[in-house]
Amino acid sequence: MTGNTLTGIPVSAGISIGQAYLLGEDHYCLIPMQNISKDLVEQEAERLKQAFEKALEELKRIRETIPVEQSEHVAILDVHIMILNDPKLLSTTQRYIHEMHLNAEWALEKGVTEIEKRFEVIDDDYFRERAQELRLLTRRVKNQLIGSPESIKPITSRVILLANNLTPADTAELDASKIMAFATVQGAKTSHVAILARTLEIPAVAGVEGLLTAVQDGDIIIIDGLKGHVVVSPDDDELTQYSDLKYHFEHYRKEVMRHRDLPAVTTDGHKIELFANIELFEEVSAVFDYAGDGVGLYRTEYSYLNRSDLPSEEELFEEYRDLASILAPRSLIIRTLDAGGDKIGQGFEHLEEENPALGLRAVRFCLRYKDIFKTQLRAILRAAQLENVSLMFPMISGTSELREIKKILEETKTELREQSIPFGENMAVGIMMELPSAVMIADILAKEVDFFAIGTNDLIQYSLGIDRTNKYVAHLYQPLHPALIRSLKFIVDAGHANGITVSMCGEMASDPYCLPVLVGMQVDSLSLNPQSIPAIKKILRNLSLHECSNLMERILESDSVSKNNQLIRDNIFKKFPDELMFYSSMLEREEE
């Protein structure tokens, strides 16, 4: 790797070579940074001040429209008004006009960034997150400044878009056909930009530190969405090498897509269903595009995010019902809320949690706020009139918790019955196996539910005691750790011994290198991001259950991760040269 290469997380496969286009936070670079002449400084400062005043008026107008019964919203708006009216905010931003002669748009950006920096060092989540509110609020000021849309510099040619982070609101304003690839400073595999890039089938790398300082607008760069690299101003050798890789990958992808509608069976006839994980309703189209057998994990958090109230039963019911009817007869597994109070709605008590990952989230949160839980259960039960719907609960740690949840589910059914509201009486109910405690009692839990879904992301984190987003320990995130292999095998065997199916969602299910192991332990189905389904299917169709079972035997006897990696490479991937070239995985991570 040369000095001009930055490394991040590969979030969407592919290679792209093109011109960089820097999108500043909140689109600031749509308006170029300008130095204004001295005699215009006062005028520019006044323009900024007026933009603040207009934004403030706008906010006050919104406040007037809120009915009195929603007094908590008024209180929030009052705080926002105070923030926007804070003389410090105006003076901090105006200083960039007075001292650095920046145009108002960029002075605002710089000033807000300066204030944000003061908040970044706070170790209390609540106070730190106020900075995001400030950022959102100043968008109103920005909009006042920009005013007429013709001041926005349009993207005229196809470019590689670089940004700190991209929100759905940002990308909604972009012309997708003009974008060849994405790279962002923030973000990870499940960020909005990652999902969008995979949907558009363009390469993307997230989590690239130093991206916006290393690259200038207009630089030629290479985005390697396979390995997670960004090459800045490549030399001739690099250009040749990557052009070659790009050609091969595009050829490989076409071949994969050609075979997507073939059945997901091994050469010796063993079938594994390939489902899709989706988060947004719109992603359902990808299930069809990539020939998924259904939705194995519908994450329901999205309907609760970015709003100040909670979704109603009717709203959720319609969402679930519509999704189920589009997918039918393919199955739809809906997972109940897997977030904490910090993510959803407003008005939750602010909890001081040292370790949110081990805190009040998922079913624990739902058991504390039973009304929210029951609303969602009612919506799912009603949608389950369509027989392809099933339900699963995340973060189950033991039997008493599971029984309490099942009791609430029964209560909810009784209420629906009493109100003569039709629902799916026989809906299957499963649980996520993602805590080590649940694994150890998988044989007991298997008697209480209709199916297991192994959530490998959390299971690996909790089993190995590492936070995979922490770069200092991320190398310890090893799906092929013997402890994990034994856990997975134990879950699958316990499930099958009790006559229930075992599926797997989580990134491990989309890792080509883990596939032979999962086939070998006879996982019934995999649920993965829809775009990865065809590639996994291609490998699956070239594996035999026989060879995977043999591999599994040897892996169960092995005592180290490196030995497991070696076994998979030597025994299986010799016959997959393309995959070895295109997919980075733990085989490589270990060598780095």
Next chain:
Amino acid sequence: MSHAIAKKVYIRNELGLHARPAALLAQEAAKFEAHITLAVEEMVVDAKSVLDLLSLAAGQGKTILLQAEGRDAEQAVLHLENLFKDGFGEN
């Protein structure tokens, strides 16, 4: 005649100096002419700026040094001290 006055106050309300109390405090402080600051350990901020107050990240039980300087410094400190005593109407 200019006055300078300082007083120790405690944060009594459970959530600390979160958004609503910070907004209330800044709003009330702005009614006075005096220059008013809040200090927690070595950090000193302007009481009339809600952003400054939030950046203190002051939780329940924190001791804050309230200082004011100016013609109406005494009234200002007295008034703001009462807000703290009252837990910003939250307890």
